[in-house]
Amino acid sequence: MTERGRAAARQIQDEHRHLRQVLASAGAVFDARSADRDEVVRLIESLRRELIEHFESEETGGYFSEAIAAAPRLSERAARLLQEHRELADELDRFLSLAQEGTPDDAWWDRLAARFHQLAERLHAHELAETALLQDAYLDDLGATD
């Protein structure tokens, strides 16, 4: 893998670490249920912004392109992960709409907390898959597979 590929991989791992912290503190808000609706809406908006920036940095920063260059057989897996970025962004839009609708009663918090945990799990799985893709690309690059 090239130096650009290694730099992109390091940056992505840093961003993943940062996102885990962002998700953990957002999770605490949905557990505590003490924020008002405007605060929750702002929280989801900033979460959405951070994630979309993260997806863009993966898509344009050489992460996927370097992995595919090192291991062309991984291009389908990479394409699926890119497609998942679109789906996750759509889910974040729906999550935001959900927060903007209704009044913050118990049912509203139940809906949002359930949706948040679903989304956080999906993001976590997505990022694990990205890390796995990167590791496989490195292995191919070293000629250590098959």
Ligand SMILES: [Fe+2]
């Ligand atoms: Fe990622």
